[in-house]
Amino acid sequence: xxxxxxxxxxxxxxxxxxxxxxxxxxxxxxxxxxxxxxxxxxxxxxxxxxxxxxxxxxxxxxxxxxxxxxxxxxxxxxxxxxxxxxxxxxxxxxxxxxxxxxxxxxxxxxxxxxxxxxxxxxxxxxxxxxxxxxxxxxxxxxxxxxxxxxxxxxxxxxxxxxxxxxxxxxxxxxxxxxxxxxxxxxxxxxxxxxxxxxxxxxxxxxxxxxxxxxxxxxxxxxxxxxxxxxxxxxxxxxxxxxxxxxxxxxxxxxxxxxxxxxxxxxxxxxxxxxxxxxxxxxxxxxxxxxxxxxxxxxxxxxxxxxxxxxxxxxxxxxxxxxxxxxxxxxxxxxxxxxxxxxxxxxxxxxxxxxxxxxxxxxxxxxxxxxxxxxxxxxxxxxxxxxxxxxxxxxxxxxxxxxxxxxxxxxxx
Amino acid sequence: xxxxxxxxxxxxxxxxxxxxxxxxxxxxxxxxxxxxxxxxxxxxxxxxxxxxxxxxxxxxxxxxxxxxxxxxxxxxxxxxxxxxxxxxxxxxxxxxxxxxxxxxxxxxxxxxxxxxxxxxxxxxxxxxxxxxxxxxxxxxxxxxxxxxxxxxxxxxxxxxxxxxxxxxxxxxxxxxxxxxxxxxxxxxxxxxxxxxxxxxxxxxxxxxxxxxxxxxxxxxxxxxxxxxxxxxxxxxxxxxxxxxxxxxxxxxxxxxxxxxxxxxxxx
Ligand code: HEM
Numbered sequence: 001x002x003x004x005x006x007x008x009x010x011x012x013x014x015x016x017x018x019x020x021x022x023x024x025x026x027x028x029x030x031x032x033x034x035x036x037x038x039x040x041x042x043x044x045x046x047x048x049x050x051x052x053x054x055x056x057x058x059x060x061x062x063x064x065x066x067x068x069x070x071x072x073x074x075x076x077x078x079x080x081x082x083x084x085x086x087x088x089x090x091x092x093x094x095x096x097x098x099x100x101x102x103x104x105x106x107x108x109x110x111x112x113x114x115x116x117x118x119x120x121x122x123x124x125x126x127x128x129x130x131x132x133x134x135x136x137x138x139x140x141x142x143x144x145x146x147x148x149x150x151x152x153x154x155x156x157x158x159x160x161x162x163x164x165x166x167x168x169x170x171x172x173x174x175x176x177x178x179x180x181x182x183x184x185x186x187x188x189x190x191x192x193x194x195x196x197x198x199x200x201x202x203x204x205x206x207x208x209x210x211x212x213x214x215x216x217x218x219x220x221x222x223x224x225x226x227x228x229x230x231x232x233x234x235x236x237x238x239x240x241x242x243x244x245x246x247x248x249x250x251x252x253x254x255x256x257x258x259x260x261x262x263x264x265x266x267x268x269x270x271x272x273x274x275x276x277x278x279x280x281x282x283x284x285x286x287x288x289x290x291x292x293x294x295x296x297x298x299x300x301x302x303x304x305x306x307x308x309x310x311x312x313x314x315x316x317x318x319x320x321x322x323x324x325x326x327x328x329x330x331x332x333x334x335x336x337x338x339x340x341x342x343x344x345x346x347x348x349x350x351x352x353x354x355x356x357x358x359x360x361x362x363x364x365x366x367x368x369x370x371x372x373x374x375x376x377x378x379x380x381x382x383x384x385x386x387x388x389x390x391x392x393x394x395x396x397x398x399x400x401x402x403x404x405x406x407x408x409x410x411x412x
Numbered sequence: 413x414x415x416x417x418x419x420x421x422x423x424x425x426x427x428x429x430x431x432x433x434x435x436x437x438x439x440x441x442x443x444x445x446x447x448x449x450x451x452x453x454x455x456x457x458x459x460x461x462x463x464x465x466x467x468x469x470x471x472x473x474x475x476x477x478x479x480x481x482x483x484x485x486x487x488x489x490x491x492x493x494x495x496x497x498x499x500x501x502x503x504x505x506x507x508x509x510x511x512x513x514x515x516x517x518x519x520x521x522x523x524x525x526x527x528x529x530x531x532x533x534x535x536x537x538x539x540x541x542x543x544x545x546x547x548x549x550x551x552x553x554x555x556x557x558x559x560x561x562x563x564x565x566x567x568x569x570x571x572x573x574x575x576x577x578x579x580x581x582x583x584x585x586x587x588x589x590x591x592x593x594x595x596x597x598x599x600x601x602x603x604x605x606x607x608x609x610x611x612x613x614x615x616x617x618x619x620x621x622x623x624x625x626x627x628x629x630x631x632x633x634x635x636x637x638x639x640x641x642x643x644x645x646x647x648x649x650x651x652x653x654x655x656x657x658x659x660x661x662x663x664x665x666x667x668x669x670x671x672x673x674x675x676x677x678x679x
Pocket of ligand 1: 117
């Protein structure tokens with residue numbers, strides 16, 4: 001799409017290097033002149049925020065790993081030592097802890113943005129599916145990491161989640177293989193630490209693929225029409241580098257509010273009690289970002305079905321490009337879809353709430369309805385809606401829509 | 413711009429959640445009196461510890477709690493942080509005995525603690541601790557305010573929450589409720605039956621700074637002390653946090669203004 005010619009480097013060293021490996025030309029093309037739809041709104045900033053969050057997680061994690069001890073008798077104490085004795089250890093740990101929550105918050109918004117504006121539709125199916133893979137890897141990283149402090153909730157979350165495999169065929173064998181023994185213990189902790197260090201780098205690799213796919217198809221935009229001419233776009237730098245920094249500042253503000261003034265807000269207090277295999281906590285509750293899936297798991301009385309549905313709840317996202325049959329991409333021109341979109345968001349919020357409640361009485365019934373709706377939305381509503389919905393007229397191009405808006409503003 | 417408004421709205425909801433959280437304080441089983449929230453010097457954006465209060469809290473810990481509870485992960489040298497001088501800390505440490513060794517004869521021996529030692533353990537092992545306390549090990553107190561919902565408020569209410577007889581509201585809520593021998597009734601302890609007898613009585617202790625040692629005063633001071641034990645970084649954290657947040661507000665504002673200027677003709 002870009003009509004800008006490759007840059008001519010005046011610096012001799014850069015010229016020499018670039019002739020042999022066009023790293024500088026690539027950076028120029030992908031980070032500076034990269035044509036970006038001029039009309040994308042602030043919801044398009046959450047991808048770059050997720051990238052920053054990933055970098056924060058990896059950097060703080062590397063420093064934590066220098067002081068952490070993966071051993072059942074020492075893990076808890078080593079965290080206390082980080083908080084008390086290591087220079088700014090508390091800061092590094094609280095950034096890592098709260099960073100995880102903020103990372104998920106940002107990615108959830110990022111995903112919902114994609115769902116609202118139909119960013120998963122052709123030609124962006126692979127970009128979207130790579131995103132789903134990233135999300136699954138994030139879940140793995142967060143789960144593995146939560147076990148490391150070896151508090152009561154760490155231990156029991158690990159026990160509950162790993163024993164989810166037991167209803168599967170050969171489940172007992174798989175569980176023993178996962179644990180490295182006959183229950184969650186020291187060997188489990190050691191392998192979880194090893195894998196927790198590995199997974200973020202896998203995420204990093206998939207983010208690279210994600211961006212590669214993105215720069216191949218280019219960004220979608222609120223209108224959902226493809227870029228047609230240069231006037232539809234602005235160069236990435238300085239327009240979007242600067243726009244992204246505005247939200248980066250706001251994101252860091254929110255993160256730092258929690259880190260400095262409510263560092264344990266997202267934490268369960270009982271996780272400051274050291275793991276004890278003989279004492280089961282009254283409520284075993286996962287971190288907030290897993291609650292919707294936990295609610296789906298518990299909504300189903302049959303353990304195997306519950307596990308299957310929980311995984312299906314995420315995998316169904318990957319089929320979204322084919323489940324949504326609408327020819328119109330953006331929710332902006334789909335009035336009925338918009339209603340269902342917000343019902344879906346409300347359903348997800350309800351599931352989050354139910355995941356935190358005890359699995360009894362009205363909560364179970366509500367959980368079953370909310371779970372049913374979750375799947376109906378993807379498997380019934382979206383396929384049918386695309387066929388029957390009356391959509392609004394879609395503008396012919398981005399620049400046409402932008403100048404029409406300007407005229408409206410000028411005459412008003 | 414609608415996108416930005418939505419994001420600000422979402423952030424406001426998030427902050428609202430944070431602000432609203434401490435409002436809901438529930439007691440041990442949800443039937444008895446409500447947990448009473450105290451005003452603490454370390455609350456809020458500008459919260460800091462009162463060294464005087466922490467030193468009184470230490471006197472309560474040393475005078476009463478230390479015979480059953482440990483302060484793991486802490487060392488006598490940490491007491492310098494609450495205003496004791498180096499010599500005072502040496503003196504305090506020397507009042508405790510810690511095990512050392514083996515000496516050249518291969519024997520373990522006891523010696524007075526030094527500031528570099530970790531706090532002495534009251535019991536040699538968990539079995540003895542359980543034997544002495546009705547089958548329960550008294551928990552480590554150095555993380556207790558982090559390990560319980562409502563932190564220092566919980567500890568304060570717990571220490572004052574004892575009843576000589578099982579109150580009516582408890583038997584009304586559960587007619588089968590009865591206290592096992594060796595247990596005490598505590599309004600704020602989950603399940604009400606606690607293995608720690610009431611500790612704070614009028615006249616059990618005299619403060620070196622002349623403050624009157626009422627049970628309320630002692631409960632407050634020792635709860636603040638335990639808050640410090642759990643979050644010794646709190647003052648530094650909040651101080652740095654205020655600077656960081658201020659910096660980020662200014663930075664974000666400047667970036668936003670710059671963005672508006674840059675985009676003026678680009679829409
Ligand atoms: C580690 C986590 C992730 C990072 C760092 C990341 C990063 C990014 C970045 C920088 C962009 C471009 C800016 C934007 O459009 O907001 C982007 C776009 C996109 N991402 Fe992600 N992402 C992550 C996770 C996900 C997930 C979990 C999904 C979906 C399941 C996803 C789906 C998409 C889609 C569809 C686009 C293109 C959006 C459009 O052009 O409309 N991403 N991502």
